[in-house]
Amino acid sequence: MKTVSYFLCLVLATLLCQCVTPINPDVRSLPPALVVDGLVTDQPGKNRVSMSFTADYTSTSLNFVAEKATVFVTDNANQQTVFKETSPGFYQPDSSWRGSTGKSYTLHVRLSDGREYQSKPELLKPVAPIDSIYIEFNQQLKLGSDAYDKGFDVYLDLKDPATPDDNYRWSWVHYEPLVYCDVIRIPTCPGCAIYQEYGLTCCTKCWDIIRYQNLINISSDNAINGNRISRRSILRAPFESYEPYYVEIEQQSLTKEAYTYLSAVKDIVQNVGGLFDAAPATLTGNISSVTQPDELVLGYFGASAMIIRPLYIDRSKAPVTPDIILAPPPQPPPTSCAKCEESQARTSKAPKWWKF
Template sequence: MKPVSLLLIFVLAGLLCQCITPINPDTRTLPPSLVVDGLVTDQPGRSRVSLSLTADYTATSLNYVVQGAAVFVTDNTDQRTAFNEISPGFYQPDSSWRGTIGRQYTLHVRLSDGREYQSKPELIRPIASIDSMYVEYSQQLKYGTDTYDKGFDVYLDLQDPATPNDYYRWSWVHYEIPQYCKIVKIPVCGNCLDHLEFGMSCCGSCWDIVRYQNLINITSDQAINGNRISRRSILRTPFNSYSTYYVEIEQQSLTKEAYEYLATLKDQIQNTGGLFDAAPATLVGNMSRVNDPEERVLGYFGASAMTIRPLYVDRRTAPTYPDVIPSPPPLPQPAPCEPCIESAIRTGKKPIWWRY
């Protein structure tokens, strides 16, 4: 290339660089909003309330949990039940307490700074029973790889009552005995950044709790009133072990208001933001601040009857090998154990139908 051409390239490049002006858009900072995820049911141990605050737009963390709040529910017979904080931001009543079908429940929350919030009353409607559940193994080649997505699909059937305006939601809770209660990291040498991982055993009986995440599995009987609901997909269990997979299937009743809220939320989650997608609707829950109804409060407090059925998935029936997840070795003996701390994701209480 000629020297004149090289000189011209450098001059043009310099001009382009000088034309680039960094843009620093103004960032709107909104005050944190309370996020409520609550449910009262007619089954003991299933009622719970989770409280958090939205993070600032520029924050990289998740929502902040709300600790130290006073949480309780009242019903239309003036009965009051306290919800105690069992882990940060997670509140539950006494394990034996249950709601009553036909009663209306209202959630009350008082934060540590004195702000008070209250829900609209929610009615516990009756729920149909589950007729049958069944499991089918399937595997599918993962896109762009030579590996398979292996798992067991769980379905159920039920008979919808002849009464109109029945609304359903399905969820599940999986329990399993953890291999370890804590993973510790030990440096390879005094001044090294490298480390080895070891597992600490639990000091006593313990179960990890895995709940459905971001699952909005709902339907209404508007088009099928009085008919059978068949082959309703509930969950897909992973095939990462030959051990039996224990899960409790929850079938819930919903009020019309709760169903419409969840349907709108589901549409927003599934909205991909394409050119022809509908604009997001304003998602209005049933919580508000006492004496300041204009404050934005997110989430919903619901009340539901619940049918619970345990299911044991025998993963030895699969026609192939599991995708085993490697785990660290146990801490060399003699080693201390780690207590099983009660929380939203771990418990020392044996699940009701556990038989191992």
């Protein structure tokens, strides 16, 4: 009986293997497209151009950065400003340079292979001032949990000018002071495969730079021209410590074209993913190829006036206790320290309005 059962299992396994037909989808391979994200503002240190190439569908990599390019902007008086590569694929002018309201700016790019690109001119429009910023502590039950989501909601008010076609974008940058700049793993005993993580103290003062992510917070005055914009939600600061929370709030002007582009991007990001959603269309911006006019180029080069307001959130006055995130213990003697590595996400330079 066992022999019969074994034979039947063998036959069934053979049939199953023979019934599986491998599917080799006919995937169309598209050439990499240049992606540009550029901005000129009237604030020093807030001007940048980042460039990358889209990865092929069959590639396991993320977008490839566009290195060793020649990048510069010209204004309507034909004054040229060079943007130097400060990190792979990231280009900035001299830290003291800034744009001027009322001027138009055009981006020019020449890649290392000789291909050239140019944006349409973008007008740097003025932006209305921020009237007030206020903070409200709020806690809500997390979905499907007995735990609470605790945080500080930040809002702002402003008075929109009576002129039409005023468009706005809001963003923020948080600087988190660090105790540890790295971690080290030490075996719990000689020859053990179990490790304990210890924090390496920063050799100098150091901050993590945390920017808004995947957030397109924009508005137009089409429906409220000349009236107030009230309780505009800007961010939610986490309640993970009693330490002050430092954040710089940015309010930018947008041209009508930039607002239209960002609105389309926002719709694609927020509305795609459901069963009956339409497939996202390729969204082109205001940049085109000079050498190959039919080439697909993605992204946008914008010009914005910017108002920056620092904000300190006193988290010690919250009516409940914070959700403290435990850090690893410090390194046991003999101790060493870790360097604060300068990058887009970390700096040893104190924020402009830091006062602690």
